[in-house]
Amino acid sequence: MTRLADEGDDPYLWLEDLDGADAARWVRDRNAETVAALTGSEAFAGLRAEIRQVLDAEDRIPWPGWRGDGFYYNFWQDATHPRGVWRRTTLDQYRRREPEWDVLLDVDALAAEEGENWVWNDVTVLRHGYERCLIWLSRAAATPPWCASSTWCAVPSSRTVSRCPRRRAPPAGSTPTTSTSPPTSGPAR
Template identity: 40%
Template structure:
């Protein structure tokens, strides 16, 4: 499944959207992830949703279980085999927005794999003009343990 998501991401990034596709999206303005109006809208929607979720008696247990899994340092990384090595998208407390990286099969079998950075989204997010946003495929969003 992650192989499919990775291929979809690569395909999506390689195609340009048409003007019609851009103007037909009423939520396009939310892609500017650090604009105050977008942040305010997201906070308001999160508050509505959180209220509904927290009203469920199972919420606290599910929340604690999910947080424990996401923060675990013991996770096994699912790395799809690609043409130039093993590539995957990684997020943790040091790479909040994430890093797309690559290693060799040989290095991956060691205790301390050597990673080559393909795209460091955190480095791209350093304030400067002209920054866009990078959307992580859903299949890659659960890799939150550190390498």
């Protein structure tokens, strides 16, 4: 008969204490070893430079999403905006070689203004009028998203943004609003 291990038999049980100093130190040490092993070669430096060149290329084609309000929305990251900008344009502008974009949220400017390490997560837009949305941001990539409520009209200067109480993003597909943001222009940074 197989005997179930009791907790005293597990030499790694201390790792389950997610807030414990010993477990955190062990994870930091393993992470440092892994980062050194993966990034310590000249090949890595060359590959990183090539990837950065592709991600920051100015000739990338923006991949917008349409929400039903006559605008095409896009979340864009490049060398100038590593955190990204959420923006929109009209179909006529999008068809041009260099479209004019209305920037709805500049995550880099917001992060600098507030002294926070904001990271874009998502946006949820309320249907029927498409004038209100919840923008989900995280402090760094490791924390649960926060939301900011935003209202905008046809005139960008009339746009207002207000903070929601601190709360987590709803589970995917659980809100009765239009879905999430259009696909990003590339991988998150």
